């Protein structure tokens with residue numbers, strides 16, 4: 291599909307999940323969905339397509355609830371978004387929870403220590419990158435301590451060797467280590483971002499000792515890596531990528547860790563599930579991903595939805 295013909299509208303609402311399960315989107319960025327939809331709207335108008343309504347966070351939550359997605363863990367992983375995630379949780383008690391960290395690609399930008407990665411994109415320093423990584427992480431720790439009822443996880447942290455070049459690999463690894471230490475100190479679950487860094491992430495977890503509740507967000511490994519996760523009791527959270535054609539390895543991983551170690555997420559506004567890849571993602575899209583998971587597992591949708599709901603509540607203490 292060419293950029294020009296891209297469909298920028300919202301995907302239709304999925305069929306609601308069976309009543310009474312109460313699924314939770316375990317990793318999302320709802321505040322980022324708003325500017326993302328604004329950009330879709332701008333592009334659509336520019337090309338003479340129908341305007342795209344911009345949904346507020348409240349509207350996103352309402353739409354999610356209507357299809358059986360009753361809660362979300364909103365991830366703030368850039369210094370200016372930490373407080374935003376906490377504020378969302380404060381505004382929606384019992385519905386929105388916060389996870390906080392300095393994203394691996396942000397960690398190297400703090401103090402201007404970035405190195406361009408294989409993705410070929412130029413480095414783009416923002417004003418908040420003048421702040422040292424240590425100071426930025428201190429803000430994560432401060433908010434986590436100040437809002438224990440709202441902040442339910444440290445994340446997303448980890449390593450990303452697609453966007454960050456080898457020259458900064460060790461800086462990124464050290465930032466990951468600091469997050470591991472913080473999660474353990476605060477006794478919080480930790481959500482991992484692992485992009486093209488399976489070996490490095492596992493190595494680091496084993497060297498330092500993983501937090502008791504360790505979750506691979508938008509799991510991108512194969513069945514072999516899932517075997518390692520199973521041995522250590524780590525959790526896998528699946529995004530829309532589980533539904534993409536080439537991702538047989540991700541689908542095979544589902545059955546390796548067991549039904550009590552899988553969760554579901556959107557990672558909105560990105561990674562929309564099939565058949566709506568490329569559209570704006572938001573928590574109401576979760577049932578599509580659960581359907582793909584149920585198909586891969588060859589189990590009833592309700593059973594898979596229930597398993598993810600129970601695991602998410604247990605792991606984050608919701």
Ligand SMILES: [Zn+2]
Nearest residue numbers: 317365446557
């Ligand atoms: Zn994310």
